[in-house]
Amino acid sequence: MKALHFGAGNIGRGFIGLILSRAGYKVTFSDVNQELVHALLERGEYTVELANESKEQETVTGVTAIDGRDLQKVAEAVAETDLVTTAVGVGVLKHIAAGIAKGLEYRRHVGTVQKPLHIIACENAIGGSTQLKEHVYALLDEQAQAYADQYVYFPDSAVDRIVPIQNHADPLHVQVEPFYEWVVDRSRMAPAFKPMEGVVYVDDLEPYIERKLFTVNTGHCIAAYIGYVHGYDTIQKAIADEKVKSVVYGALQETGGVLVKRFGFNREDHMQYIVKILGRFVNPYLTDEVTRVGRSPLRKLSPNDRLVRPALLAHAEGMPVTHLAMGIAAACKFDVSDDPEVVELQSLIREKGVASALSHYTAMEQGHPVLAEAVKQYHQM
Numbered sequence: 001m002k003a004l005h006f007g008a009g010n011i012g013r014g015f016i017g018l019i020l021s022r023a024g025y026k027v028t029f030s031d032v033n034q035e036l037v038h039a040l041l042e043r044g045e046y047t048v049e050l051a052n053e054s055k056e057q058e059t060v061t062g063v064t065a066i067d068g069r070d071l072q073k074v075a076e077a078v079a080e081t082d083l084v085t086t087a088v089g090v091g092v093l094k095h096i097a098a099g100i101a102k103g104l105e106y107r108r109h110v111g112t113v114q115k116p117l118h119i120i121a122c123e124n125a126i127g128g129s130t131q132l133k134e135h136v137y138a139l140l141d142e143q144a145q146a147y148a149d150q151y152v153y154f155p156d157s158a159v160d161r162i163v164p165i166q167n168h169a170d171p172l173h174v175q176v177e178p179f180y181e182w183v184v185d186r187s188r189m190a191p192a193f194k195p196m197e198g199v200v201y202v203d204d205l206e207p208y209i210e211r212k213l214f215t216v217n218t219g220h221c222i223a224a225y226i227g228y229v230h231g232y233d234t235i236q237k238a239i240a241d242e243k244v245k246s247v248v249y250g251a252l253q254e255t256g257g258v259l260v261k262r263f264g265f266n267r268e269d270h271m272q273y274i275v276k277i278l279g280r281f282v283n284p285y286l287t288d289e290v291t292r293v294g295r296s297p298l299r300k301l302s303p304n305d306r307l308v309r310p311a312l313l314a315h316a317e318g319m320p321v322t323h324l325a326m327g328i329a330a331a332c333k334f335d336v337s338d339d340p341e342v343v344e345l346q347s348l349i350r351e352k353g354v355a356s357a358l359s360h361y362t363a364m365e366q367g368h369p370v371l372a373e374a375v376k377q378y379h380q381m
């Protein structure tokens with residue numbers, strides 16, 4: 001069995017590639033980073049190390065790579081594969097769509113591949129695979145779309161494993177936290193799909209993706225933004241400060257209220273889930289930089305993402321949003337120069353003011369109480 005995985009980065013190697021390989025897939029990585037592509041081609045294997053006391057290592061073997069810039073090679077790989085997965089960043093999905101679309105054309109014209117293909121985006125977003133499908137379909141003509149309707153499935157998924165920036169001399173070596181969770185929407189898969197070890201299949205992904213995104217990712221990015229405001233460079237140091245931890249905890253109580261109400265989770269169980277997540281953030285065997293966890297603030301401030309969506313849902317239910325508003329405010333203070341989204345956000349704040357900038361990126365009216373609270377918090381920080 002062959003799997004084509006887009007993105008040989010931290011999650012690609014440290015999580016998805018590892019699970020695919022364990023399940024018996026021969027994994028081909030497609031990446032635009034030539035250092036990674038060459039190393040994978042040359043060695044055909046890499047090491048995953050657990051961030052715990054045992055530092056247990058596992059070698060992922062039988063892997064290869066292609067240059068993601070080479071449309072022809074990407075399309076050929078899509079044509080030949082049994083499964084496609086991605087971990088490139090949700091904003092990059094549009095850039096990989098052309099290779100997938102061309103590959104689907106090849107599959108359509110080669111009689112031997114008239115069989116189902118699953119394409120699973122493993123990104124931190126609601127409806128990642130659905131977004132990828134839209135990008136791919138925009139490039140297909142009517143006949144190709146009809147073929148894809150019949151043979152190609154885009155189940156959404158939720159992925160959870162903390163994999164920080166790697167500082168190892170070996171560019172392929174990847175250190176990961178021991179915990180992982182990969183949940184896939186079974187209702188959008190071929191009826192006769194073969195389940196893979198290491199993946200949880202569910203009929204309704206919404207509670208899983210929202211619980212993950214609005215707990216792990218909301219909490220993590222607020223730790224990064226508030227930690228940055230307090231001058232910390234790592235999540236571990238930030239959360240050791242009670243002032244930071246209390247904002248993170250407060251925000252997770254706010255998102256927790258929404259999640260419990262929306263999905264009928266048991267409140268006690270959810271409180272334990274929050275405690276477990278906070279424990280993962282402070283893993284002493286990991287060093288996770290606030291610049292990584294806070295990266296792409298425009299994506300994180302977008303209406304459907306981890307800060308604004310739960311804040312709006314909470315507000316609509318008459319629930320408090322003070323800590324989420326602090327997180328939104330602190331995202332606007334996050335001023336690290338090497339992130340293009342930070343540069344854009346800071347430039348709009350300088351030009352038009354924080355209220356106008358926030359309204360632009362969050363799609364909230366300037367007079368919206370959540371936005372007003374965030375602006376108030378911003379000026380107090």
Ligand SMILES: NC(=O)C1=CN([C@@H]2O[C@H](COP(=O)(O)OP(=O)(O)OC[C@H]3O[C@@H](n4cnc5c(N)ncnc54)[C@H](O)[C@@H]3O)[C@@H](O)[C@H]2O)C=CC1
Nearest residue numbers: 007009010011031032033068087088089090123124162163
């Ligand atoms: N690192 C983490 O802890 C987690 C990350 N995620 C999500 O996983 C995705 C990937 O994140 P990371 O692995 O941390 O990022 P990363 O930056 O380590 O990896 C992304 C990889 O995609 C490659 N890439 C960029 N454009 C490409 C293209 N056109 N074709 C092929 N490859 C391309 C990059 O060169 C890079 O190797 C993101 O959506 C992130 O939100 C989800 C859960 C945990």
Ligand SMILES: O=P(O)(O)OC[C@H]1O[C@](O)(CO)[C@@H](O)[C@@H]1O
Nearest residue numbers: 124159160161162163216220293
């Ligand atoms: O690109 P993003 O959304 O910040 O993804 C990384 C996030 O996902 C997580 O891995 C959680 O699964 C966190 O480590 C991190 O905050």
